[in-house]
Amino acid sequence: MQQREAYTAGSDLNALLGRGSEFEGKLAFEGKVRIDGTFTGEISTNDTLHIGEGAKVSAEISCGTVVVEGEVNGNIKATSAVELHRPAKVRGDITAPSLMVEKGVIFEGRSKMESLEASNVVTLRAAADED
Known part of the structure; x- marks a missing residue:
């Protein structure tokens, strides 16, 4: 829990959608972004997205790391x-190599723990011995 508090209080955010703010559209970014307001649309990055307590996000999300304390539909x-x-x-499916769910969270959906690169894996079979 201490690590989460340190991140939340950190000043290393690139952008913040504060409480009371509303945004609709496509959000693509680099670095860490925190949403505490309302967002509808699509979010994509290779970096970190933090959805704060009280935030309401209705979006398809594709990120490096996602930390959720608010509400996500998508x-x-x-x-x-x-x-x-x-x-x-959270109401929607989650695909990630690592998933942590704290007690008290509501999660309605399916989870699949795999890296996105796993979908590109080719299975090799050993060739039969030619004696």
């Missing part, structure tokens, strides 16, 4: 990790 794909912290509410 699918989440992460190349690194997804963390769901109380009092998060």
